[in-house]
Structures are given as structure tokens and as C-alpha cells.
Amino acid sequence: MSTTIPTAESRLERRQLAQQALWKRVLKRPEAGALGGVILVFIFFFIMAPPFRSASAFTTVLYQSATLGIPAVAVALLMIGGEFDLSAGVAATTSSLAASMFATRVAGNMWAGVVFALLLSLSIGWLNGYLLVRTKLYSFLITLSTFLMLQGLNIAITKLVTGNVATEDISGMPGYDSAKAVFASGLNFGRGTFSIAILYWIIFAALGTWVLLRTKVGNWIFAAGGQGDSARAVGIPVNKVKIGVFMLVGFSVWFLGMHMLFQYNTVQSGAGVGNELLYIASAVVGGCLLTGGYGSAAGSALGAFMFGMTTEGVIYADWDPDWFMFFVGAMLLLGTIVNTWVRARATSG
């Protein structure tokens, strides 16, 4: 039997071990690859696109990143929990539409619409999760179904209610000003202003990271996604965890939906299609594995930042914006390959 009293020698040994492994520990973090990617993309556009270097361009980039990054944090947690959500893109539009139409047609106050949309979005998330654990089908199939259904419902119900493909302007509604202040105000910082969405994005990414790494629930998300059966065998409520992370995605798209609604005042019912893939791409570039059990919330923020820089960088470089999707695809491929390579290098020996 070995003793449990640490000797001075063994303590020294441990410290050496920790010091030696420092650079490896940094590289071993799931978001290491994304950090490298952010630096490379930044340098690339800094050189290629002179307007990219201004402070106002930087806030635009951050804003673009925030609109991807707010759902991407939740999507990262979902993917670590071992699941997908293809419905997240249109679900954000569903939330905006529901808030707008419920407020203008039923309740007469914007806040009632906001609360209604929250309940709706959480229910959609719950439904995705519930169907998953009941049918034991792949989340890819289930959320593909809800994605298509929501896409149809968005347009059909909007036409039914407003007779149009977009909702009417909400800026005259009671409660509009206070709700706009919460979800879509501009904050003054130095000489410039920036959208409050950026602040929320950073807060959510920090909160997500903290939950994952420092709380019991975070541990359970890793376990449920990594080895669901093992987690179940020690009594972790795997089904509840999965439904919970789907509802978290519901919350995040509600939040984004509210931001979009109060930013633009009207909602196009066809919007949002395709964004779900950008959320997933941000999470994957940020270090999440498709197989679950591994990834990072902070990494998803870096991934979103990379794609935000690309969206705006293509414009500032005065290239045809049609190239944006090509760059997204290329970066996703490159990012994933680099991540896999770094992970293999850092964990070997």
C-alpha cells in the first residue's frame, strides 16, 4: 500500500510536472485552435482591407459576431451534451414573430409579447429535447423536422395574421421604449457607441464557460454527451440534462430574436434560415466535437468572432459578398483540421 502523506520530494515532483505541462495545457484547451484562427483571420483582413483597421469597423465586427455568438454559446453546450439543433436559426425568427404579433394583435403591450415569446421558445426547446429522449432518434432528424415545420409556420402564420410576409412596425407600441432599451440599445463608450448585444454576448459566453467548468451541471453536460450510459449508471439524470440544454438553446434564440425585433422593429418571416449552421460552425471551430463530451463555450465565442470578422472583412475588402459563404466553409474545414491536429499533438505523451 502506498502512503497518503505527501513528502517534500513528491510535492516538488508534482510542481515540476505542472510547470512542464503548462504550454501543453494551453494547447490542450478545446478553444486553442479557435484562438489561433481568430489571430490569423484578424491579421489577414487587417492587411487586405484598410477600412477594417478603424475602431468603428471593429464595433461592427463585434456586433456581427454577437448576433452569431449569443446562440452559439448555447449551441456549444448542447453539442457538448451530445446533441444538435438545426432549428435554432428559424426558431429565433419564430420568437421575434411571436413577440411582435402577440403584442400588436392580442395583448397591446410589447412586454407581454416578450414574455409570450420566451415561453414559446422554451417550449420549442423542450419539445426538441422531449422528442429526442422519447423517440431515441438522432437529434439531427428531430431538429431537422422542427426546423422545417417552424420555417413553414413562420411564413404561414405571419401571412394569416398580417396578410403580409413581414410583421408591422412595432415602434409605436406601449412598452416599446423600455424593451428596446433592454434588448437593443446603443451604449456609449469613449467617442463611439456599440450595441448592447455585444455586452450580452460576452456575458453569456463567460456565464456558459463558468457553468461548464465550475458547476455540477457543467460536469453532467460533459458526462451526458461523452458517455450517456456511463452517466446514467451513476444516476445522472441524462434525459433532464439533454432537455435542459435544448431549452437553453431556446432561451438563447429568444434573446437573439428579441434583439432583432427591437433593432429593426419589423420581422421578415423568411429570415433566419441557414443561421443554425453558422451557430454549429462557430461551436465546432471553437472546439466542440460532433460526437459530444468535448468542447468549450468560450471557444464558440471565438468561433463566432472569426465568422463575424469574415462577414465584415469581405465587405471592407470590397469583395463580392457572395464570397462570404465560401470563406465560412473554408475556415470551418481548416479550423476543424487544425483542432484535430492540435488535440492529437497535445494529448499524445
Place this chain on the structure above:
Amino acid sequence: MSGHPEALRAENIVKRFGQVTALEGVSISMRQGEILGILGDNGAGKSTLMKIITGFQPPTSGRLIIGGQEVALRSVDHARELGIECVYQDLALVGGLSIYHNLFLNREITYKGPFRLLNNEAMRQAAIERLGEIGVNIPSVDLEVERLSGGQRQAIAVARAVGGASRILLLDEPLAAMGAREAGAIIDLILRLKQRGDLAIAMIMHNYAQTLDIADRIILMQRGRITYEKESAATSVQELMDIVRREYRAMRAA
């Protein structure tokens, strides 16, 4: 051996899955400080029996008496509260989490407060101590489990199971897919745990010779029933082989 206090008794356990009957009235007894070896073919009902004792599945009928009290296990958590721990064949560890996070999975040490924050430092220290106590040598408890060998993982899984207030330990094929040296280390570990005296251990096994070496008592399961039970000292590999051979020939003739 019968002098040891009884830790668990299962009486007439029946388990049906639709048309299939996995267990047809199985009764076993586990005693403190004793190792019970469970042998049997694939599909004999060994794993089903274990899942019922760990609260993973309820029996169709039958009684479980734990520490003298009849209990209907509601869940794995409920069974763990009563001191029943299991090490599954697939090891039940999460590859992406560190050793110490695995040791405390669903038993996390947290700080007081509304958020129940993980006390990682306390878990690390406790993990080092616990592994030291049962004599498991691992370079660092910070390592992710996926980087360990099969034997090391098994040792971690056993260490998790015997931590805390466990009184009944179930091991599903603890030596499966293991080299001789690693298997030897796990056998040593199991025998050290037996020495504690307060732990009742049951192992599902395949290898007759190993089972006779380690176990105090042996039961043989065939097609959902216990067909043979004896003290290890009173039987031999030869005798066990003969029973199984007879069974196998009968099945072929039928």
C-alpha cells in the same frame, strides 16, 4: 463463511422483457467480507440480475432485502444511497473528464451556496487520498480517463465504487479484456477490499480458474436460473466444466 452478517438477499427474483424471461426466480445471498463469484453463459441472466440489484431496472417480481430491510429500489441513486455500488463492464467512466471528476461523478464536492460550485481542489485531494488508500498508483489525477489503460480505468472505476459508504460492491467482468499483469493488479485490489471486512462483493466472471482463486463462494447461472452453488474450496474447475459440458451437450441433442 456463513458466520458473516448478511448484507443482501434476493428472493425469487423474476424479470420478464415482453415475451422473454431473463430471470426465472433467482435467489442469492451476499455476506460482508465475502466474495461471491457468478458464472454463466451469455444470456444466462447475470447482467440482468446485477442491474436489478443496482436499481437500474425493477424486477417483475421478487424481494430484495438489504441490511435486513426489504427495499424496492427506485433508481440507481436510491441504490447508491443504500451503499450498493456497481462497476459495469463498459467501465462506466466518462473518457473526456479527468480522473478526479470521474471519481466524483454525480457525487461532486461543492462549495456551500446557491450555485453549488465545484470544489475542484477538494476533489483532487480526496481523489489522491482515496487512490492511495486502496493502493492504486496513477501519475496524476488530472489526466483524462481516455488516456489510461484498460487496467487503470478498471482500478479507477473500482475506486469510485468503494468510496464513501459503500457496503455492497458488484463487479461486472472486472478482468475482461485485460492482460495477465493488469488482471493481477485488479485481483490484488479486490482482495484488499475484501480485507476491509465490511464489504460484500459479487463478481460476474468468465474465467473459472480465476474465479475459484478469488471467490469464496460460486454460483452458476443457466437460462435465468441458479443451477449450482458451492463454496469455492469444495469445488474445482473440473467439476464446473463438467456441469457446463453436460448442459451444452443436452442443448445440442435437443
